[in-house]
Amino acid sequence: MAPTFSRRQLLGLGGGAAAALALSACGGGSSAGSGSDSASTELSWFMWSASTAEVDAWKEVARIAGEESGSTISFQTAAWNDYWTKLTSQAASRQTTDLVSIQSLRAPQFADLFIDLGDHLSAMGVSESDFDASILDAMKVDGKLVALPYDFGPLVVFYNKTAFEQAGLPLPAAGWTQDEFVTAAKTLTSGDSYGFFAGSVPDSIIPWAMSQHGVQAVTADGALDLDTDEWRDTLNWYRGLITNEKVAAPIPAANSQASATNQFLSGNAAMNIDGPWSLINAKATADFEVGIAPMPVGGSGSRTVSAGSGFGVSAAAQDPELAAKAVAGLTGVEAEAYLGEQGRAFPARTAQQSSWYEGNDLGDAQQVIDAMIAASEPFRATAKWTQVNNEWAKYAVPTFNGDGSVDDFIARVMAQA
Missing domain, CATH: 3.40.190.10 (Periplasmic binding protein-like II)
Structure with a gap:
């Protein structure tokens, strides 16, 4: 039996997209x-x-x-x-x-x-x-x-092990800090190659907020809540990776989690936030040895989300x-x-x-994944997460590239709540 949908349900399924022609x-x-x-x-x-x-x-x-x-x-x-x-x-x-x-x-x-x-x-x-x-x-x-x-x-750090070794950097391991992350990213940044890819989607940023302040974008009772001092601190820090530290390239307008993965796999960024599901593409595409590291320790430890x-x-x-x-x-x-x-x-x-x-020779990956699963929370989302995700990615581009304020970003994304 085919389902029936009320007008409210159709709107909840994506606004204008719901009116598009079916394939x-x-x-x-x-x-x-x-x-x-x-x-x-x-x-x-x-x-x-x-x-x-x-x-x-x-x-x-x-x-x-x-x-x-x-x-x-x-x-x-x-x-x-x-x-x-x-x-x-x-x-x-x-x-x-x-x-x-x-x-x-x-x-x-x-x-x-x-x-x-x-x-x-x-x-x-x-x-x-x-x-x-x-x-x-x-x-x-x-x-x-x-x-x-x-x-x-869990969302973790994928890193270019070959680049770390060639630069004489210690490989990321349990207990490495966010200061050490930034130091490594600076060392690995040269010309058009950067130490980190700063994605614009929530998946790229929420693990940092978890490690810095123990917060997600959505509260335990399902409410989107970025209008906090903790989130302002994390967003300004993340923005600074591009505008101040210059260890991440300006975010392209047509950005997605896939583009972040592609920048890493092409060797244009030495580190990226991703999940274990992306290993198949790393094996098929990367011409360097891939490593997996825990989230760098912040004010709330090494924490992340899982989905x-x-x-x-x-x-x-x-x-x-x-x-x-x-x-x-x-x-x-x-x-x-x-x-x-x-x-x-x-x-x-x-x-x-x-x-x-x-099936995948990744050294201490089991220790990393097991530890991050233990240190993770289920990734929380709202009932309109597709819309929130799209608006977040859209307004993050000018904000993180230095052309908009964090307060304006928060206000625009919160409007989706």
Whole structure:
């Protein structure tokens, strides 16, 4: 049964984007329901990708899940920012794919798109205890299990180990401080190469606020709150990395988390904030040795946030039972072990997390990731996080480049609350 949406829900799914035309390539679920005379085993799946290596990994996961569920899964993809615009468009026209990918931060915004998988777990052969409790809980909205998680992880520092060694710098390790971070970034800045890439999206900045003051952008009761002395201090410090210390390049207008990752992988920035899911692109793209370090110690210690993503069944799916079995395959033991080995996911299935360490030779990465998971809080978001994220990124560019004030930035982003 297709979902119905009130005008308020459509507005909550993204304003102007909700009025966009749906992509015909992503139009609708299976061609026949389980109750038809010629039940189809064809399923469609929509997921974001940032590289050929990621696309290849997702196609392999689709093959694994198809075999396990007795279905054929057609894979459709879009770049990260485009994905959320297109998903909003599909939601407005009720033309979602059978299987829909969702990030934990955006689960509240798109919850109405999904069936409750909690009603299907037994038939899927899935137990909630197989998954990390924090990310499984993040996939629940008002008690509804929107999706099963495939990954999660803390935001940490990715660094160019080769550049550190060539500069004679000590490698970042547990206990390194923010002063040491700035010193290293200065040493590694030369010409068009910078010590750090200062991204404009919340993901790039919130770990610093956590380490400096123990605060997130969203309070425990779900309210966006940047209008504090703590946030002003962190934002001014972050801005100073570009305007005063000059260890980070001015932020380009068309900026995103993907562009930050690309600047790091191309060697234009020696350090970047990212998550374990980006390791697959580092392995496929970087021509230097990649290291992973904990957040530098600030006034509140070495702290960060963790988030993850998962797969759910669209309420518009023609055969929700078959689709649920496919989700079980997409997040199953074989798929999780494969994604971990490839560096595309730090598995949400706890028993498969060792595959990420075993498949990727990163020295003390296990110590770093384990410590950062212990020092993290679940990344909190509002029910309009896509809009907040977009406005944050837009106004951060002039602010952090020195053409706008932190107070103006706070006022503009808070308007999204």
